Amino acid sequence: MGVHIGIDLGGTNVRVASVTENGEVEEIMQEATEAEQGSRYTIEKMIRMVESISEGKEIEGIGIGAPGPLDPTRGVILDPPNLPGWDEVPIVKHFADHFDVPVQLNNDANAAALAEARFGSGEGYESVFYITVSTGVGGGLVLNGKVLNGVQGYAGEIGNMILNPHGYQYSNLNKGALESYSSGTAMAERFHEHFGSYGGAEDVFSLVSQGDEKAQRIVDEAIEYLAMGIANITHIVNPDVFVLGGGVMNAGELIWVPLRDRLEDYLYPGLVPHINLKPAALSGEAGVIGAALLPQQ
Amino acid sequence: MGVHIGIDLGGTNVRVASVTENGEVEEIMQEATEAEQGSRYTIEKMIRMVESISEGKEIEGIGIGAPGPLDPTRGVILDPPNLPGWDEVPIVKHFADHFDVPVQLNNDANAAALAEARFGSGEGYESVFYITVSTGVGGGLVLNGKVLNGVQGYAGEIGNMILNPHGYQYSNLNKGALESYSSGTAMAERFHEHFGSYGGAEDVFSLVSQGDEKAQRIVDEAIEYLAMGIANITHIVNPDVFVLGGGVMNAGELIWVPLRDRLEDYLYPGLVPHINLKPAALSGEAGVIGAALLPQQ
Structure with missing residues (x-):
């Protein structure tokens, strides 16, 4: 072998x-x-x-x-x-x-996505939607152990999902795209706007745990848009489980608790009891x- | 048999x-x-x-x-x-x-969706996303001849996709949901707001063909949101073809020409040459x- x-x-x-x-x-x-x-x-x-x-x-x-x-x-x-x-x-x-x-x-x-579906937090599920929230926001759908590539390989390019036609715009993304709100890069941009100095997502979370209200608003917005993105994916493919990885998701209950909470508001009531969000297991x-x-x- | x-x-x-x-x-x-x-x-x-x-x-x-x-x-x-x-x-x-x-x-x-994928405009394609734009907006994804139901059967419930967190809200849909902009019901609501009388999508299109500017704005908005919805589905599952049916799609080039045009703006450039939107073939x-x-x- x-x-x-x-x-x-x-x-x-x-x-x-x-x-x-x-x-x-x-x-x-x-x-x-x-x-x-x-x-x-x-x-x-x-x-x-x-x-x-x-x-x-x-x-x-x-x-x-x-x-x-x-x-x-x-x-x-x-x-x-x-x-x-x-x-x-x-x-x-x-x-x-x-x-x-x-x-x-x-x-x-x-x-x-494939690794998490086969050997990580998605093991045993028929359909797994993996989302990474890191420098950017990306994803992948695994159905019965196979990645859905899409016809030109663009399936899972969820960072470009439009959530607000009047929203922020960065680089070559759509205006109001998920990545422009929920990525580490977006949080760093907001940090610079609010505080005038440079910092990353980890600095924002660190300020939040010290009770800083401006930092809290940055996190709230990132979570709000991530919840909308997950709701949209649910209403399109309704996977068995969402597996979330990437640096931003390491912020623990500062992000996971409000994310589940916000997501409930965006789903048809019949879906709410079945929300299944799990942290990625295989890390790097x-x-x-x-x-x-x-x-x- | x-x-x-x-x-x-x-x-x-x-x-x-x-x-x-x-x-x-x-x-x-x-x-x-x-x-x-x-x-x-x-x-x-x-x-x-x-x-x-x-x-x-x-x-x-x-x-x-x-x-x-x-x-x-x-x-x-x-x-x-x-x-x-x-x-x-x-x-x-x-x-x-x-x-x-x-x-x-x-x-x-x-x-x-299944009928269109097997015997209609989606025949011969591996992945078909069917969208109906009628009283409501719904859809279905057919992969290799099989409908994707999703774990609780909510796959394809695209009418509830959030496109504008500050947008219109109707019935039990999310605020700024696709259906609240692009459905026949939404166009009828807009008609009543703009003209004070009652009319349906067909009345709006009829006024558009007479050059009415207020009616044109209603149609423009409906098309804009439908284009955003299709772009989001593309960046999530990237199907081989979109098959579009339902009463609103019968408005001919008043809707199809601007829809293709608006959609191009919302897709990664690599996707634009491959856009494949087709009218449904099996009608009722x-x-x-x-x-x-x-x-x-």
Whole structure:
């Protein structure tokens, strides 16, 4: 039995792991992505990492989780904001040519969704909607153990969901998009507007626990919009469970208690008793574990 | 080979049809629902209609499309606004006890979605999102020929999708819900506000074609919100095709041209060339055809 390789390609770091059939990380290594050196440079580095971690073993398959937009069918990274200069990169072809094994590409949130659905908080459920609230807001729907990619691979791009046509607008997102309210980046923007200095989501939560009212309003708004987003997903696909991960969700009951509370107001009464929100279980390893699962789908 | 029976139970009329394996209506009959007489009265009427249409033939299965909310798993109609007084009605049990054949219940939009996906404008696509814009706004997602019900049967309840937290609110819908902007009922409300008299969506469109600016604003707003709703569904499930039916969609290019135009603004650029919006093909018969398909799923 050979090894299953999972690669989590991020804007800052790239991680490569060998993962067992049961979703356990056997060996893992991490290096800086250095995306600015160009895709060829980074891909060669990734290939060396895979060779090192699989030394003396047969590779069963390689899965790559990467920032979107990308095309999972063609195996091509399009032009992700987090990998500047990477434009139409046929990453799957590079790995398939070199290793001659099955190689699959999907976006990082879909990979994490798959890991949580199979071996994390979504284990045992038929339909799992994974949401990551971090620098951005992303997600992925897993139905009967398979990721729903959507026809152009845009399923789960929930950060761009419109919740307020007169709302905030950032970068290439829609006006009033979920990510412009509930992401760590949005909370940091609000922090700067309210306090004049720079801080991240963790600073906002720290001020909230000290009773700061301005910080509380920032959190309230982030939670309000996240609740609306979850309500909308419920009224579209009504999954068995929502699994929520990402740095912002680590704020504990400061976020989980009011989130459940606000969500109830936005659901048809028949749905309220069945709300099932769970914290992600695999934390930082969901990316590599899910990536390793991609070629096995 | 026996007959497949489809029942379309509406607030006003109930229709019963025998439908071929190829989705063609062989025979169809219609009577008034008379929901106010109570569920037992109407169910007995429906049973007589099924007996009449299947006379001398064996029944393969019976499918019922009904207004939501309902529980497709238990086969129970909950408390739909369009069937006042029908509270926890075990309609599947009534038919199964009487006919001793497989009986399935689903909501009317899901039944129509199934029909359009199998024999209508969604034929040949892997994932079809059907939207009906009529008195209300509803929908259904069909993946590989199967309706996605969701865990409590609320998948496709897109009329309740929040698009504006400061928007209009009607009945038990969320504030700023899609249905409060884009449904025929919403357009009629706006008509009354703007013109002081009563009129429906068709009156609004008629005024638009005469160049009336107030009516144009009503239509613009309805289309704007429908475009936002479709964009949100795209960024969540990214279906191969959207099939749009219901009375409001019959307004021709007054609605289709600006709808495609507005939608482009709300999608990630990579999605724009692939927008696939199609008018429903089965019109009034999608309900009974889809219902007849339910037990065959």
